[in-house]
Amino acid sequence: MSMIQWTTTEAPEIQIGDRVLASRYFLSPLAGYTQHAFRVAIRELGGVGLCTTDLVLASHLLSGSRKSKALLTTSPADRPLTIQIFGGITAELVAAARWLEQHGYAAVDLTMGCPMAKINGNGGGARIMCSPDAACQMVAEVVDAVSIPATVKMRLGWDRDSITAPLLAREFEQAGVAAITVHGRTRNQG
Secondary structure, eight states: OOOOOOOOOOOOOEEETTEEESOSOEEOOOTTTOSHHHHHHHHHHSOOSEEEEEEEEHHHHHHTOHHHHHHTOOOGGGOSEEEEEEOSOHHHHHHHHHHHHHTTOSEEEEEEOOOOHHHHHTTOGGGGGGSHHHHHHHHHHHHHHOSSOEEEEEESBSSTTOBOHHHHHHHHHHHTOSEEEEESSOGGGO
């Protein structure tokens, strides 16, 4: 019987905003998977510079809902950690970002990448990319509200006829976003 032996690949440091991370490898958020136990297990394998939670609805974070508390569960072994938030109301996203900063999280990640109908129906996720001006205003307000790095995850666009990622990436960079992750598919591609 052979044992599986894990090895890690050394990766150079990376800087996001004013934060220097030990590795350029990140654990991206994936709904239903990136809860505390999974993140810690991945960290124990080594080589991860930053982990992100499942997406958290900004209004639920602010109200202290049981579900958002469960998604925010962490421990000293689970640092640095960024929280991915979503919602269609800029003021709630700003308040949630401030809350995350006050509670010691490493960064705030705004998602414009989720393809799920219930997320998009609330004006969040990839739906935000359909209104570039509103998306840019939302991102600028969050960036201006906190001193921790603000990052954005987005898709290429809603569908192949509305590829907005190139425009938005330039605008978000101008607004001061510390990092941008582009999921290389449209919302309609799943």
